[in-house]
């Protein structure tokens with residue numbers, strides 16, 4: 081609906097997208113049909129029951145999985161495979177266990193062949209941002225779940241992809257760190273104008289961060305409701321989260337998600 | 346330091362009492378003439394012959410030859426086997442082409458190829474190296490394949506999303522991810538390589554410690570036979586220890602040792 | 608269809624082999640032609656020699672393997688369940704692990720003479736270690752709560768071994784049997800090549816020495832096929848015996 085604004089080519093457009101899995105004889109409809117457009121610079125969240133196909137949707141946007149039917153465009157071009165224009169943060173972190181924290185974060189920049197000096201500075205800055213100073217030379221196995229997740233975020237943000245695909249990126253964090261990282265993400269998004277598509281199960285997080293929250297149905301997941309949101313983040317987190325506007329939106333979304341999880345709708 | 350360490354060393358040595366018992370039994374049985382010395386010379390005689398054999402170069406040279414053959418064969422097997430294993434894990438045509446051949450070749454007793462390799466390469470180094478390579482390639486193939494197939498797909502996707510091309514993916518992501526498995530494969534392949542070199546030399550001659558052992562047996566120098574066996578045993582043992590130390594240094598990033606029982 | 612796909616690479620190998628021969632790159636005295644080997648194979652399969660020799664080898668290897676199982680598996684289980692037994696045999700196993708088993712064949716020849724006894728003894732020795740080690744690790748890996756619940760239900764000491772430990776440690780133990788089978792053939796054939804009156808190893812070596820290369824290749828192919836068949840049969844048997852276990856592949860679809 082909103083993408084039809086004149087003059088703005090949608091950053092992502094998803095049309096009648098479905099995905100079916102072959103599971104040894106039987107076929108499992110995991111997703112769709114989904115229709116969704118995301119404008120450049122928009123921050124869209126997706127919430128829905130677990131197993132409804134949210135990760136599958138992101139995997140297809142990443143170009144790792146092929147759609148069973150429907151079309152997927154990024155910047156107006158069909159998505160045919162992975163590309164550095166779309167950065168993804170996986171629910172499972174997917175860090176490289178043989179690389180240290182610093183080398184994991186530097187990976188994308190190395191692929192871009194960035195010079196050693198600049199690379200070192202950028203990595204140091206990223207490590208400071210995620211509060212992992214002193215852990216540069218640790219291996220992923222030595223980190224807690226929350227630390228790994230922060231490394232995964234930094235690893236993707238640092239090489240500056242136009243589109244960020246985030247799969248429950250704050251799921252493993254304790255609530256303090258989670259709020260900290262949410263605000264970092266918010267600041268990053270506000271200052272860079274990236275397009276963000278985030279999957280989460282945390283309604284408060286979705287409402288707080290996004291321009292728009294999409295609620296999905298049970299598997300095969302479809303977008304059953306969309307809630308446009310415009311909160312004034314200049315006022316700061318406390319003011320936003322205590323505002324009536326935020327609370328009303330939160331309750332609306334929360335009720336819709338409850339309805340979906342309950343299986344109705 | 347010393348006081349803390351001393352008892353531990355003593356304890357460790359004490360735990361080896363069965364070996365000592367066995368050595369004593371060996372010595373006693375032979376000293377009491379319960380078995381003829383041609384069959385089993387006293388342990389002390391075997392051990393006493395070691396320095397002399399070493400001094401004459403009757404041990405070192407053949408051992409070096411055997412180790413050379415084992416090492417070259419192992420390197421060839423490692424390079425080809427790892428490449429094959431990674432390709433089979435990741436590339437469709439490679440799997441179709443090579444997987445059946447590997448499945449058929451893996452259980453075959455490779456020693457049966459010795460006469461074939463002698464025909465092709467003579468009785469010198471090359472036939473032994475070829476047999477070593479053929480024997481020890483399979484643990485590498487399976488290790489590389491298993492290791493690469495066990496990499497979580499999200500890890501591969503993460504690399505692709507950050508602009509990693511197909512070859513880079515093979516060498517920069519799948520290879521390191523498979524490294525722990527490869528080490529376990531190497532730990533299987535290394536004794537295969539050594540045993541195969543010794544065995545091929547025993548059967549086909551052409552020098553090496555295996556050849557020396559058979560010659561000693563032919564001339565009824567039984568203490569030398571035992572001395573050769575002791576050296577083979579020690580070499581295998583030391584190499585395995587060295588390998589474990591190497592893994593400890595290289596694979597610090599790994600969660601836990603994924604040793605196959607062996 | 609899958610059969611066909613499995614056979615295709617072998618057809619390609621045959622094609623390459625034939626091409627090597629007919630292009631003159633590999634003269635027939637180095638690489639006998641496909642036709643010559645096929646002919647030799649047909650001749651072998653029509654006669655009795657190959658059956659006799661493969662039969663002798665198999666009989667000796669299986670005997671050695673059986674003796675190895677009877678000694679090795681109980682030893683492994685005993686070591687896993689008793690500190691004292693582990694303490695005694697552990698160092699001996701570690702010390703002999705690195706021993707190339709073929710190296711003791713000349714000694715066995717000295718002790719037992721050429722033939723049956725030497726080969727069976729050598730096979731037994733080589734089969735012993737994997738059997739001990741795999742069954743040992745198998746029993747050690749049985750989860751404690753399983754044993755506790757069995758004990759709580761009144762399982763006695765002997766029954767614990769038979770009814771609980773052995774089935775629970777079945778997969779690694781059978782893997783040990785399969786590994787030992789492979790070792791058995793290697794050491795059996797090596798022994799025959801070193802000194803033997805009969806056996807497929809001896810036969811292959813003889814063909815090589817007498818220059819009957821087509822027969823040598825044919826005998827190697829026959830041996831490979833037989834061993835492949837035995838190994839595949841054992842694998843099916845293992846999967847059948849373990850059909851009650853969770854199939855690893857069941858969860859694989861999710862990746």
Ligand SMILES: Nc1ncnc2c1ncn2[C@@H]1O[C@H](COP(=O)(O)OP(=O)(O)O)[C@@H](O)[C@H]1O
Nearest residue numbers: 101103110130131132133134135136860861862
């Ligand atoms: N490779 C696959 N093969 C078969 N089924 C799959 C596969 N991947 C996901 N699924 C199934 O598809 C559904 C959606 O999965 P997913 O996208 O991970 O859900 P979500 O991220 O919303 O929790 C689930 O029921 C899951 O079991």
Ligand SMILES: [Mg+2]
Nearest residue numbers: 134135171247
């Ligand atoms: Mg998910």
